[in-house]
Amino acid sequence: QLQLVESGGGLVQPGGSLRLSCAAAGFTSDHYALAWYRQAPGKEREGVSCISGSGSNTNYADSVKGRFTISRDSAKTTLYLQMDSLKPEDTAVYYCAARSYFVTTWCPMNERMDYWGKGTLVNVSS
Numbered sequence: 001q002l003q004l005v006e007s008g009g010g011l012v013q014p015g016g017s018l019r020l021s022c023a024a025a026g027f028t029s030d031h032y033a034l035a036w037y038r039q040a041p042g043k044e045r046e047g048v049s050c051i052s053g054s055g056s057n058t059n060y061a062d063s064v065k066g067r068f069t070i071s072r073d074s075a076k077t078t079l080y081l082q083m084d085s086l087k088p089e090d091t092a093v094y095y096c097a098a099r100s101y102f103v104t105t106w107c108p109m110n111e112r113m114d115y116w117g118k119g120t121l122v123n124v125s126s
Contacts, residue, residue: 002115003025037094047110051072100114
């Protein structure tokens with residue numbers, strides 16, 4: 001069964017760090033690209049970072065570049081988002097998403113995704 005389950009969200013002070021995890025059951029094929037999205041209160045959902053099915057390509061939104069790092073474990077069962085130097089504007093619900101695609105090096109940023117998790121809340125506040 002294809003399922004995405006996020007964890008690791010919480011309250012953190014500005015400048016702090018969090019690592020989000022996404023248990024990605026059934027998405028081990030190289031033809032599944034994965035991504036992190038987020039939605040802040042009153043704003044549209046936006047792409048944060050993506051990783052290609054092969055793991056060879058990653059991409060980041062300009063707002064998080066240099067602060068966030070996306071990765072997968074070697075078994076491709078878990079997706080991570082390491083978030084450092086957090087800012088209040090990073091406060092949002094963070095979603096894990098997946099999409100099947102024939103190109104294994106494709107990295108979907110702000111694209112239509114086929115599968116979504118339920119999200120985990122990240123609150124950056126002092």
